[in-house]
Amino acid sequence: MSRHGGTKEASRLQRRLEALNDARELAEGVLPDATLDDVLHVLERASSRRSLSADHTVVGFFGATGSGKSTLFNAVNGAEIATAAARRPTTSEPLASVWGADGSEPLLDWLDVRQRHHADAVEGFADEASGLILLDLPDFDSTRAANRQTVERLVGMVDVLVWVLDPQKYADAAVHDDFLAPLASHGAVTLVVLNQIDRLPEADVKPVMESLRGILARDGLGKVQVLAASALTGAGVDKVRAAIRQVVARREALALRLSADVSQVAGRLMDASGPGEPAGVKSGTGARLAEELSRAANVPLVVDAVPRSYKHESTRRTGWPVTRWLVRFRPDPLRRLNLRSTSKAEVSRTSLPPAGAPERARTDAAVRDFADAASDGAPGPWRASIRGAAREGRERLPDALDQAIARADLKAGQKSWWWAVFNVIQWLALLTAVGGLGWLGVLAVLGYLQLPVPDVPRVEGWPLPTLMIAGGAALGIFLAITAKFITAAAARLRAAAARKRLKSAVAAVAGKLVVEPVEVEISRLKSFNAAVKAAAAA
Known part of the structure; x- marks a missing residue:
């Protein structure tokens, strides 16, 4: 989409944020404080994110232990990032790979990402990716509580969510029940990658992909883009890179992400309020x-x-x-x-x-x-x-x-x-x-x-x-x-x-x-x- 289209989306988002704030203020003293606090959190997060760089698109890689998430992250970035990643002091720290566009530091400070790397151009992933920030995050099923807290925090802050699943645990209830299903309204900024397809017989790839799509449909993500890749062999990596490049080029991921957040909490307000219209004073x-x-x-x-x-x-x-x-x-x-x-x-x-x-x-x-x-x-x-x-x-x-x-x-x-x-x-x-x-x-x-x-x-x-x-x-x-x-x-x-x-x-x-x-x-x-x-x- 053109930058003009992104501007229209941003204007539409502004009107929705104003309407959401009006709804929150009107519901004070009527609806539960917990629900109103969620709304206020979204409004404050939207205000903070929009005040930071609009030229950057933050894409987070999320996955379980053994899904090959970090390997795919490196494959999308290139060999130099893999070298930088190997020198990270601890895997519990998220790593940022920044592609062009100055002014990323305040945004990364807001995300609380200290490990940062400025990436070089990769073939087919150069100018269009300017302003891209890729985040390699800890495993969401880590036994360390701090790791899971980091993942849960950044799930609510990144612009685009890339879920890296593997053939063995792609149907794991932990990722579907705890993360994917609750974010069903975020389909427009969600990408699912079935990694490690090299471990599957070629004849099994399609049935497994169909099964994954069926599970995602039950999560409410039936229209989300699902890709197959192998970070080890490089199969499908170009498609993943192209999908990310397309998101960055449209310049609307930020507005779409915040719009999805607004839809989500607006739905919670509706649920907390309930349906119906009063008879009124006759x-x-x-x-x-x-x-x-x-x-x-x-x-x-x-x-x-x-x-x-x-x-x-x-x-x-x-x-x-x-x-x-x-x-x-x-x-x-x-x-x-x-x-x-x-x-x-x-x-x-x-x-x-x-x-x-x-x-x-x-x-x-x-x-x-x-x-x-x-x-x-x-x-x-x-x-x-x-x-x-x-x-x-x-x-x-x-x-x-x-x-x-x-x-x-x-x-x-x-x-x-x-x-x-x-x-x-x-x-x-x-x-x-x-x-x-x-x-x-x-x-x-x-x-x-x-x-x-x-x-x-x-x-x-x-x-x-x-x-x-x-x-x-x-x-x-x-x-x-x-x-x-x-x-x-x-x-x-x-x-x-x-x-x-x-x-x-x-x-x-x-x-x-x-x-x-x-x-x-x-x-x-x-x-x-x-x-x-x-x-x-x-």
Whole structure:
């Protein structure tokens, strides 16, 4: 592939790394720390490797004891490397063979490879191999723990993995189960070489190669390139060298290796998260939550007090003046609840009964049912996270609901226009009746004192003072009865309006303390799914 193609691959890798980091940050506190640590390790390793030489391609030779790995390494490099390798102080140290391209030292320092050799040109392996670093590594089945640790470390750091197998142990579970199968996503940067084919009869080479390919397919590496070679006789070495040369020439091994790492850990994130999408917050579930919280917060009690308070005030202002004063001895229902103030800035608490065990149980059940409905279908860890978000505000609900009710505008201090009209007429009726009584009283006193008693005006034969008494009393009673009907109708309207305002206030509290945190967590899951999908998209 051209360098332009490598640049496109690098740009694609950058977007995937950014998506992977977004997924990691979104999953913090939800998915296991071990999984997130693996992701962070890949991100840090990718950042470190990309900051080093992009002109070098690191190819590691991995193999078991007796596979002829080092012999093949020398055959690919040439005789001079074999001489250098023979002088190595210990076989536990990886050896680097560097082909051209300056600036390899920081990269080899990062790889912690101290044994270094600058190779000479080999026929058919010259300019195209510029920037190649070949690593001969310790045997992965070594009895020395340090050797195995070195192999395991560099398996995760080299750009290209060359697995050198031999006819006797090519099916060994140690290499397949511990290394090849876990790196199934790295097929694009993996090369498998069946070495020492000189030990096989020529007729057996093909069946053994087919068997190896079948095993690799079961490992998830069915498309990986498999070559046969003999480092001893030189058979197939040119093909191995050509395959490595081709990888270097494409200049995309680094991006492909890191891309495979991203795919691998993105898959782990997917597995840790699990499949599924949450049902989300529906209008019906939100309404049910608000209704249950309204009941738990004694909203019905307040709604019931609103019309009774209105009737109390209406009677005090429009009742028959002779008896209306008796209303003062009955407490106002809203005032008893500390909800009578006309200035809501003065009210921070109500006098409603404090939430007891039944109310708390009802609140908990309402929040739990809402969270269960919203998280239905979500993966297990995220379902727990969504439920946890709903529960976080649960302890603050009783106090927040009480304050919301205290601040709700119940129109408790709002007067009705007809009160003043009825009040004026009631007093005129009373004054008329009192005037009639006074008139008759004066006539009675004059008669008692044997003084002349003037004739009183009559209407249809009825004395005017008597009509004044009867008319005033009848009008007062009529107004009082009429006022009760009007009051009852207005009280129902006040109650309906209060119910609407209180439920709106409760819904706002539920939205802030329960619904919004749940929606944030659901949005977080959706963003995570999108990010991990973008990171996994090779």
